[in-house]
Amino acid sequence: MLPDNVRVTGYGVDVTPPGTTGGExxxxxxxxxxxxxxxxxxxxxxxxxxxxYTADTEGGSSGAPVCVLGTAVSLxxxxxxxxxxxxxGNGGTSFENDLVETVLENYFPGGVFVDAGHPVVxxxxxxLRPCRTVALGAALVPxxxxxxxxxxxxxxxxxxxxxxxxxxxxxPAVIGQ
Numbered sequence: 001m002l003p004d005n006v007r008v009t010g011y012g013v014d015v016t017p018p019g020t021t022g023g024e025x026x027x028x029x030x031x032x033x034x035x036x037x038x039x040x041x042x043x044x045x046x047x048x049x050x051x052x053y054t055a056d057t058e059g060g061s062s063g064a065p066v067c068v069l070g071t072a073v074s075l076x077x078x079x080x081x082x083x084x085x086x087x088x089g090n091g092g093t094s095f096e097n098d099l100v101e102t103v104l105e106n107y108f109p110g111g112v113f114v115d116a117g118h119p120v121v122x123x124x125x126x127x128l129r130p131c132r133t134v135a136l137g138a139a140l141v142p143x144x145x146x147x148x149x150x151x152x153x154x155x156x157x158x159x160x161x162x163x164x165x166x167x168x169x170x171x172p173a174v175i176g177q
Contacts, residue, residue: 003038003068003069003075004037004038004069005035005036005037005038005068005069006035006036006037006038006051006053006055006066006067006068006069006075007033007034007035007055007066007067007068007069008033008034008036008053008055008057008061008064008065008066008067008078008090008092009031009032009033009064009065009067010031010032010033010057010060010061010062010063010064010078011029011030011031011032011060011061011064012028012029012032012057012058012059012060012061012081013028013029013058013059013060014027014028014029014030014032014058015028015058029060032061034055034056034057035055035069036053036054036055036056036089036090037053037054037089038051038052038053039052039053039054039089040052041075041094041096043096046097046098047097047098047099048097049093049094049096049097050076050091050092050093050094051066051075051076051091051092051093051094052089052090052091053066053089053090053091053092054089054090055090056090057078057081057090058081059081061078061081062077062078062079062080062081063077063078063079064077064078065077065078066078066092068119071117071119072117073117073118073119074095075092075094075095076092076093076094076095076096076097076100077092077093077095077100078090078091078092079091079092079093080092095128096128101128104127104128105126105127105128107127108127108146108148108169110142110145110146111127111145111146111147111148112125112131112137112138112140112141112145112146112147112148113125113126113127113130113131113137113148113150114130114131114132114133114134114136114137114147114148114149114150114154115130115131115132115150115152116132116133116150116152116153116154117150117152118130118132118150120132123136125137125140125141130150133154133156134147134149134154134156134158134175135156135158137149138158138160138162138164141162141164142162143162143163143164144163144164145162145164145165146164146165146166146167147164147165147166147167148167148168148169149166149167149168149173149175150168150169150170150171150173151168151170151171151172151173152171152173152174153173153174154173154174154175154176155176156175156176157176158175158176
């Protein structure tokens with residue numbers, strides 16, 4: 001399910017309004033954020049999937065996350081500014097791009113992910129399609145593997161019968177309370 005609005009937060013070069021010398025202003029190259037309409041995701045091929053949105057960005061914001069507004073869920077990586085809505089929006093590379101997805105998956109090899117707050121529909125236990133419950137995630141971990149539980153509360157009883165490492169790579173995770 002794609003969002004209505006997104007947010008991009010980066011360190012762009014800001015010249016509007018111009019600074020005191022006619023160039024960059026005091027906000028230039030500082031952390032700035034803007035939200036705008038999500039215009040869509042275009043799939044050209046498995047390795048050419050891009051996002052388009054109207055969040056205002058400037059040069060230097062490339063590499064910033066493109067997040068669903070009001071959440072920490074990122075859809076991709078910002079790479080092209082110059083917003084001129086409604087004709088042309090800003091652009092980014094989607095995490096659905098197979099090359100990007102492979103790099104992210106290989107960063108945590110063998111890990112099964114659990115994130116109760118992720119809006120994913122298909123729960124595969126991957127970094128981009130995490131399970132929503134510890135029980136489902138634990139069932140996918142091979143013997144000796146790692147269960148990575150993302151920050152949050154998981155109010156569920158879990159019986160784990162496979163030897164595994166359980167880690168919380170992002171903030172505290174509470175299981176069973």
